[in-house]
Amino acid sequence: QVQLVESGGGLVQAGGSLRLSCATSGRTFSTYAMGWFRQAPGKDREAVATISSGGSTYYADSVKGRFAIIRDNVKKMVYLEINSLKPEDTALYYCAASGRYHVPRLRSQFDYWGQGTQVTVSS
Numbered sequence: 001q002v003q004l005v006e007s008g009g010g011l012v013q014a015g016g017s018l019r020l021s022c023a024t025s026g027r028t029f030s031t032y033a034m035g036w037f038r039q040a041p042g043k044d045r046e047a048v049a050t051i052s053s054g055g056s057t058y059y060a061d062s063v064k065g066r067f068a069i070i071r072d073n074v075k076k077m078v079y080l081e082i083n084s085l086k087p088e089d090t091a092l093y094y095c096a097a098s099g100r101y102h103v104p105r106l107r108s109q110f111d112y113w114g115q116g117t118q119v120t121v122s123s
Helices: none
Strands: 003-007 010-013 018-025 033-039 046-051 057-059 067-072 077-082 091-098 117-122
Touching: 003 091, 018 033, 018 091, 018 117, 033 067, 033 077, 046 067, 046 077, 057 067
Parallel strands: 010 117
Antiparallel strands: 003 018, 018 077, 033 046, 033 091, 046 057, 067 077, 091 117
16 A cells, blocks of 8 residues: 655746655555646646656656656655746646556556645746
């Protein structure tokens, strides 16, 4: 069982930066692939970045060059560095863990979810 708790969201101006954090519990964190998803009102939840247990990463085209996913296996933490924020980045951001896939990208490929942290970008 893995529990995930996100933090770090907030209200920022366009062009600003945020660092989202995901604290995890569980003995086998290092074996899980981790991901960040986001869901805007009226839209589907989409993967923005994922990282395998070995450090391989995936980024959605819309965030490449602006977002970075980082994992710290010692602290059992996952981070999402967000730069050059745009109003369209406004969403509820979720942390997720997958024990079944190497670099998962689909919502169905993840087994555990946090409650989310809100990011709001003003223009």
